[in-house]
Amino acid sequence: MPVRRSKKISHTVIRDADMQAIATADIHLDALDHNLATIKRLAPNSKVVAMLKANAYGHGAFTVAHHLNGAVDAYGVARIDEAIALREAGINTELVLMEGFFSADDLPLIVAHNLQIVVHSEFQLSALEAMAALTGQIQLPLKVWLKVDTGMNRLGIEPQQFQSFYQRLRTCPVVDREIVVLSHLSSSDQLNSDITPRQIALFERTCTDGSFPRSLANSGAILAWPECHYQWVRPGVMLYGVNPLHPANVDDVQLKPVMTLHSSLIAVKSIQEGDSVGYGATYTASRNTRIGVVAIGYGDGYPRHARIGTPVLVNGVRVPLVGRVSMDMITVDLGPESNAQVGDYVELWGQNLAIEDVAADAETIPYELLCNITARVKIDVLSN
Numbered sequence: 363m364p365v366r367r368s369k370k371i372s373h374t375v376i377r378d379a380d381m382q383a384i385a386t387a388d389i390h391l392d393a394l395d396h397n398l399a400t401i402k403r404l405a406p407n408s409k410v411v412a413m414l415k416a417n418a419y420g421h422g423a424f425t426v427a428h429h430l431n432g433a434v435d436a437y438g439v440a441r442i443d444e445a446i447a448l449r450e451a452g453i454n455t456e457l458v459l460m461e462g463f464f465s466a467d468d469l470p471l472i473v474a475h476n477l478q479i480v481v482h483s484e485f486q487l488s489a490l491e492a493m494a495a496l497t498g499q500i501q502l503p504l505k506v507w508l509k510v511d512t513g514m515n516r517l518g519i520e521p522q523q524f525q526s527f528y529q530r531l532r533t534c535p536v537v538d539r540e541i542v543v544l545s546h547l548s549s550s551d552q553l554n555s556d557i558t559p560r561q562i563a564l565f566e567r568t569c570t571d572g573s574f575p576r577s578l579a580n581s582g583a584i585l586a587w588p589e590c591h592y593q594w595v596r597p598g599v600m601l602y603g604v605n606p607l608h609p610a611n612v613d614d615v616q617l618k619p620v621m622t623l624h625s626s627l628i629a630v631k632s633i634q635e636g637d638s639v640g641y642g643a644t645y646t647a648s649r650n651t652r653i654g655v656v657a658i659g660y661g662d663g664y665p666r667h668a669r670i671g672t673p674v675l676v677n678g679v680r681v682p683l684v685g686r687v688s689m690d691m692i693t694v695d696l697g698p699e700s701n702a703q704v705g706d707y708v709e710l711w712g713q714n715l716a717i718e719d720v721a722a723d724a725e726t727i728p729y730e731l732l733c734n735i736t737a738r739v740k741i742d743v744l745s746n
Contacts, residue, residue, distance in 0.1 A: 390620050627702060678714065
């Protein structure tokens with residue numbers, strides 16, 4: 363196929379027609395092991411609920427669950443369908459429904475698949491009591507986590523309701539008598555805020571009377587608030603190598619990114635000062651330079667709202683994104699002296715380019731970038 367050239371383009375390079383130009387996410391299982399070991403080192407006296415919700419933050423729930431089997435004490439998921447899929451895939455580790463159940467009709471499935479549930483409302487407690495009235499004691503009583511709202515103002519009972527809820531659960535025949543009490547921190551990644559100390563203090567006051575196991579620490583708290591590690595910690599994004607405190611203590615804890623998102627150059631062309639690049643002509647070159655076209659776009663999950671200047675690595679060299687992200691491609695300024703060629707390796711984030719830096723320039727958070735990876739991205743699971 364002939365290459366169309368404008369008068370201002372000095373050359374376009376295309377080679378190796380059968381080259382692989384596919385957006386690929388490498389999943390590094392050794393990095394997953396490293397991060398779990400770091401969590402256990404930071405919270406040596408706590409059991410671990412590894413968060414697998416949202417397809418393990420885009421890393422593949424089945425892959426992560428099978429790999430960590432026996433290395434963690436439980437997995438946390440958001441929805442019952444996530445839990446059932448894991449059970450059907452042969453995962454026998456304890457599974458906790460972090461949002462509980464949304465309908466009493468789910469309770470038979472929860473019992474059948476031996477799932478643990480978070481109770482955070484009167485509706486859920488009443489449904490359990492009604493189940494007990496109908497069935498009496500079940501063979502395997504349900505393991506329950508009771509959630510208290512200490513300031514997130516999302517899910518959870520009010521602190522003043524705690525004693526009543528706790529006692530009703532303890533006397534409910536279908537509920538296991540050991541109840542884990544938990545809450546959720548809203549600002550554990552903000553080290554200079556007084557919100558987390560206030561939440562911890564309220565949780566302590568709420569839990570004063572009782573020897574039950576407790577859970578409060580998410581990833582940020584595992585790193586920064588050791589006083590609230592308690593009996594269970596709930597690592598999410600840090601398990602996958604993202605530091606929620608970045609860049610505050612980026613050198614303190616050496617987490618390793620589990621995902622490396624990469625692709626390759628599919629075109630390289632020279633443009634002149636004053637030429638625009640991409641849809642809407644949002645970028646105009648201030649010099650003669652070379653532009654690289656990368657086979658990735660918002661159709662793969664790369665953020666469309668990434669700003670001009672967002673970092674990209676081409677052959678290990680940090681270059682800026684220029685122009686608007688399109689469905690299948692992005693463009694980068696390689697620089698006038700670049701020797702980059704079609705087929706060269708491009709890293710969008712991962713082992714050599716911190717996803718935290720990319721997220722900052724895309725005006726989002728690493729969680730969203732990881733969870734937005736689409737089905738057309740090729741997944742390579744690497745054991746070392």
